[in-house]
């Protein structure tokens with residue numbers, strides 16, 4: 001591969017995550033600059049970033065000097081001190097701020113480096129809780145087919161089958177158990193809402209009984225799930241799960257790594273549903289990606305029996321990351337970005353609804369600024385759309401200055417929460433053109 005200096009050179013020593021060799025051979029774009037909702041490559045091409053950094057953390061947009069200043073100030077004041085036996089002011093303050101906005105009864109927090117570590121720590125906290133309550137045998141975690149909860153040790157057990165990542169790491173630590181995901185558009189039980197009686201939620205009790213309730217530690221799920229493209233479960237779903245967890249003494253971990261901090265138009269995704277979680281995992285929008293930070297929140301009921309949390313990460317409760325988190329939360333509040341997510345999300349969804357007239361668009365959905373267009377080759381059978389075709393649409397959009405991605409059979413959108421109407425109009429125009437061009441290529 002030779003290139004004009006704008007792409008990553010084939011002799012680069014950098015190993016990329018989840019990048020097929022074929023992409024490396026084509027040449028990898030180097031992103032060198034970003035401002036607001038736009039990123040720029042080394043050649044100076046500008047792209048509207050419809051997935052906030054592709055992994056979706058950049059809630060407050062790029063180029064925030066206030067966050068850079070907060071990081072700088074904290075580096076000068078106290079760059080690091082251990083998370084064990086000592087505390088630091090930014091971590092105390094950030095925990096206090098989170099306690100003010102987290103859904104009750106979540107009240108106590110610890111900080112990690114990212115979402116995977118947050119998930120890992122939440123699972124460990126659940127195990128500690130049961131252990132100190134005399135239930136030493138509870139180790140199983142129930143997750144959902146199609147779930148994604150990160151890439152670390154015990155957290156990897158909760159990876160559903162939507163990605164081949166779990167299979168690559170097998171054999172993995174025992175204790176991962178799966179229930180079906182709510183995905184009404186292609187219901188795993190072939191039923192239709194509301195006549196289904198929320199079969200996907202009711203089946204969880206059978207899974208628990210089969211696995212032995214005395215061995216089950218926790219149920220983990222995203223309030224709105226990324227797996228099939230921003231899928232929001234029926235409104236009854238989470239209260240059924242909450243009830244069954246209570247019945248068997250199982251803790252409920254709500255994974256807010258994507259949904260948290262306004263992505264879905266409320267501060268936390270679970271606030272769309274009237275239930276109380278036991279543990280909450282957070283990352284991404286907590287610092288908008290300026291520095292790595294993850295967090296776990298839990299209720300007093302979860303933490304109180306725990307004598308010592310047997311856990312150390314060198315960079316736990318990191319003062320610099322927490323300082324960035326504090327400034328990021330201030331920006332979210334002062335600029336009313338959660339409200340903007342709700343408002344712009346509704347506008348974006350209304351515009352995307354027009355896409356249902358495309359012969360390949362099966363369903364359009366969205367909650368706040370987390371939206372998806374689910375494609376099909378047959379609107380009656382809802383047969384999934386070939387991944388190469390979705391990739392073609394993404395490539396077409398990219399040539400027109402728009403970066404987006406797919407998730408399962410859907411195009412998924414999660415722009416920075418600062419996005420405005422004119423930028424959404426630009427995105428809709430480019431997407432519409434790109435879909436039409438691909439459909440023409442398919443002879444439709």
Ligand SMILES: Cc1ncc(COP(=O)(O)O)c(C=O)c1O
Pocket residue numbers: 055114115116117119148149150151222226255256257258283284
């Ligand atoms: C729901 C969810 N949980 C956990 C993770 C893992 O977070 P990280 O990539 O920061 O380790 C992710 C990452 O995308 C996620 O989407």
